Amino acid sequence: MSLPQVRELRTEIPGPLSTSLQQRRSAAVAAGVSSVLPVYITEASGGVLRDVDGNSLIDLGSGIAVTSVGNAAPEVVEAVREQVAEFTHTCFMVTPHENYVAVCEELAELTPGEHAKRTALFNSGAEAVENAVKIARRATGRPAVVAFDHAYHGRTNLTMALTAKSKPYKHGFGPFAPEVYRAPMSYPARDGRSGVDSAREAIERIEKQLGADTVAAVLIEPVQGEGGFIEPAPDFLPELASWCAENGVLLIADEIQTGFCRTGSWFACDHEGVVPDIITMAKGIAGGLPLAAVTGRAELMDAMPPSSLGGTYGGNPLACAAALGSIRAMREQDLSAAARGIEEQVLPRLRALAESSDRILEARGRGAMLAVEFVRPGGDEPDPELAAAVAKSCHAQGVVVLTCGTYGNVIRLLPPLVIGGELLGEGIDVLERAIAEHAG
Incomplete structure (x- = not known):
């Protein structure tokens, strides 16, 4: 990997240089083109994204399942x-x-x-x-x-x-x-x-x-x-x-x-x-x-x-x-097997969260395509606000996750298939803490 596979936050997210670029963007880019997280990337490798402020973020989105072999794969x-x-x-x-x-x-x-x-x-x-x-x-x-x-x-x-x-x-x-x-x-x-x-x-x-x-x-x-x-x-x-x-x-x-x-x-x-x-x-x-x-x-x-x-x-x-x-x-690299390994590492942790919380309807998925669906207490009514709050908390801690779903109430995980187990585990630690904070 061309970048150290670690999460490192040198500024708040987004940092000052990303904030400055966001102001330039507002004057040049059509408003209908949105971004999940307004941090501006300068380098990426494996499971890490580095932004203009020097922050290294854990990538659990892969550009929406695109960089499966890792960014800038040799x-x-x-x-x-x-x-x-x-x-x-x-x-x-x-x-x-x-x-x-x-x-x-x-x-x-x-x-x-x-x-x-x-x-x-x-x-x-x-x-x-x-x-x-x-x-x-x-x-x-x-x-x-x-x-x-x-x-x-x-x-x-x-x-x-x-x-x-x-x-x-x-x-x-x-x-x-x-x-x-x-x-x-x-x-x-x-x-x-x-x-x-x-x-x-x-x-x-x-x-x-x-x-x-x-x-x-x-x-x-x-x-x-x-x-x-x-x-x-x-x-x-x-x-x-x-x-x-x-x-x-x-x-x-x-x-x-x-x-x-x-x-x-x-x-x-x-x-x-x-x-x-x-x-x-x-x-x-x-x-x-x-x-x-x-x-x-x-x-x-x-x-x-x-x-x-x-x-x-x-x-x-x-x-x-x-x-x-x-x-x-x-x-x-047998990345099909790597995807199955990601499922084996992550899905049991997500299902344990679902069993312990009435705010999670289901944890599900195959391979490195995994999700948690959030609901309001006591039923199955979708809770998009909770999903958004969990995602925002992850972003602030330097972990890129995405939301999805017809009701906007699902957190989805699409890590690069080459992500290391330790880095992936740290990303899920952050997600677990965010869910505990907002859904506990």
């Missing part, structure tokens, strides 16, 4: 340095380059299923989702797309329609793209139902309101991200997948946040042996550089006419080089 830095000296852009649609092909080959091998696959590369998760929907509609000749309660799929017009939560993502930005429908999601902490029963309810809703023969695709996050790190009950996903296969409906797995070792396997679908027809990826794919991908069955992807997929920057050579370096690091 494998990524070396690959990008070599590529940037050779050429920075050609546009793959004009003159292609080998790195794009190599990334697509890697994704064909890593994604679930042994069938023949094809891949197209893009810039962001939202682009990947939009293109997956395009592919599904064109391949099936059907218009309807089903998404789920608590889903988050992006901020573009189509992906806003697919996203469930109104504020801050959708409110005032309509009208939205048509032929998007919503089904109930399995939420074990709140509905207490089996996965099969929850899936059958969703399927019944689809068949009654749409009819299977109008549905191009069912789009789902195998573990929901922004919606609250909701892990569906066992058999929910396999039941949906079986129904899709029986009815000619394509199953699109949005693995943008869950992919690339985050949940303890290369992809969250692997945990239940679900093989999607199409899978969308971004975030952890390239160690911090902007890259996204859609990988699907060869017959679906090859049914798209020439020039119907693409974009000026999609599959940029620097981002592709970074992805190849990142994937190599994940393999060589």
Whole structure:
């Protein structure tokens, strides 16, 4: 690691130099672009972020599950340095380059299923989702797309329609793209139902309101991200997948946040042996550089006419080089196992907190995608104020945590998969004290 893996606070958070930069920001950056914690970073490595005031913070957010291999990972830095000296852009649609092909080959091998696959590369998760929907509609000749309660799929017009939560993502930005429908999601902490029963309810809703023969695709996050790190009950996903296969409906797995070792396997679908027809990826794919991908069955992807997929920057050579370096690091360091080790270290501590407090509905998650959901005393009413207070306390102590959830009442943890056990444990110590202070 290029930085000492320690938490060190030299000033209050944010410090004076960050505060000065925040004033400059207010005069230059659109107010609609917000930040969780207004500290300005100069260096980052492993599980540590260093700001302009010299503070070293424990990173339990990974830039929202992006820097899974650690910030400035040597494998990524070396690959990008070599590529940037050779050429920075050609546009793959004009003159292609080998790195794009190599990334697509890697994704064909890593994604679930042994069938023949094809891949197209893009810039962001939202682009990947939009293109997956395009592919599904064109391949099936059907218009309807089903998404789920608590889903988050992006901020573009189509992906806003697919996203469930109104504020801050959708409110005032309509009208939205048509032929998007919503089904109930399995939420074990709140509905207490089996996965099969929850899936059958969703399927019944689809068949009654749409009819299977109008549905191009069912789009789902195998573990929901922004919606609250909701892990569906066992058999929910396999039941949906079986129904899709029986009815000619394509199953699109949005693995943008869950992919690339985050949940303890290369992809969250692997945990239940679900093989999607199409899978969308971004975030952890390239160690911090902007890259996204859609990988699907060869017959679906090859049914798209020439020039119907693409974009000026999609599959940029620097981002592709970074992805190849990142994937190599994940393999060589077995970061799926590292994610499972993070779960083994952290989840029992979070569950012990939940058992001792009526302010925690549930501690949950897989791998290094873990969460605590807060409620008001004596019931299951969401308590976003408590989640915000706990997060603010952690931030003041130099630990970066994030909130999420349809109700804003969930603290989520997304540490880099390379974080050291001692540093991670210290971060959880801070979180425990914050919860005791505000929820005790």
